[in-house]
């Protein structure tokens with residue numbers, strides 16, 4: 333009998349738990365630990381902010397969903413991991429103290445490092461959880477003129493909601509008759525496009541300019557006051573409404589493992605095994621792969637990690653391997669969408685598609701995910 337412990341009830345952890353339940357016999361024990369019993373479908377948060385769906389449309393109860401799959405669910409806060417004693421320390425929740433494991437899958441996502449931007453807490457909106465998305469939606473309702481800045485901080489590694497927010501805001505203001513009174517500026521911390529190639533970056537910029545949205549690149553925000561965003565070198569930008577994606581860092585509970593890069597992301601090999609520790613795998617935003625951090629990557633990595641844990645329990649070498657691809661759909665808020673696909677482990681530009689299908693596909697993906705996992 334093996335005890336498999338999965339940390340984190342997001343895309344990576346949920347898929348890993350489901351795959352293990354399919355692949356392991358009943359004699360093995362599968363436990364999923366997560367901070368809250370609510371699974372949140374993050375890609376729909378921009379739609380939530382703009383009132384296009386309700387909180388209950390993008391979340392489901394993990395305890396019930398896992399029970400149906402014979403996975404023990406524990407709602408608790410993970411504090412530390414001792415990879416040598418194979419023990420996880422729980423700070424508080426359904427259980428307190430220590431949980432032992434034979435195999436561990438670490439899927440605690442990433443941390444929002446808002447402390448790296450002076451004034452972020454006081455002056456910025458973001459939409460990276462349900463409450464913050466609703467709060468930003470209220471700020472949009474009360475905003476009628478001036479400049480809106482929508483941007484990413486250095487290290488935020490998530491361009492999709494930045495573009496979707498700019499498109500949705502432009503459309504909302506036009507519907508209300510306020511568009512002519514508002515300047516919208518999208519801010520990127522670096523030379524946007526290095527990751528996706530010139531053609532894709534040009535297409536995105538064109539979509540912005542068609543909506544009279546200004547694009548400002550190489551503007552790494554470091555400090556905020558009530559109405560001004562500043563870089564370290566003293567460049568500044570005024571705003572009346574701000575939505576900013578904060579810097580990301582690896583999950584705090586990974587810091588004791590001694591296997592992270594400078595930003596706290598866990599080093600893994602393509603079988604999703606943590607480099608330097610036995611019987612520990614990792615999946616999702618917490619791992620150290622280059623580029624944006626996306627849900628489809630977490631899903632594939634959770635699948636690979638679970639398949640290889642099952643193989644290892646069976647005495648076999650890893651049978652599944654992760655291949656690093658970037659795929660995303662940006663919903664343009666007018667029934668159109670742009671789809672981008674890039675092989676991250678090869679040179680060459682991204683493939684780009686554009687049209688009504690992609691916007692529909694993104695919404696359909698949410699429905700499919702919820703029906704098939706809840």
Ligand SMILES: Cc1cc2nc3c(=O)[nH]c(=O)nc-3n(C[C@H](O)[C@H](O)[C@H](O)COP(=O)(O)OP(=O)(O)OC[C@H]3O[C@@H](n4cnc5c(N)ncnc54)[C@H](O)[C@@H]3O)c2cc1C
Pocket residue numbers: 339340341342343344345365366367368373374375376377378408409410411439440441442459460461490492493583585615616617618625626627628629630659660661
């Ligand atoms: C607004 C927004 C839009 C996005 N749009 C897209 C998109 O269009 N396409 C796409 O592919 N991706 C998109 N993403 C990215 C995608 O949501 C993430 O890549 C994905 O959620 C990562 O999954 P994960 O399982 O690694 O981490 P998470 O989903 O973050 O899950 C981590 C889990 O661990 C739990 N946890 C964390 N720390 C602890 C702890 N100490 N103790 C216990 N539990 C803990 C958390 O509560 C959470 O349940 C978007 C994200 C956001 C925020």
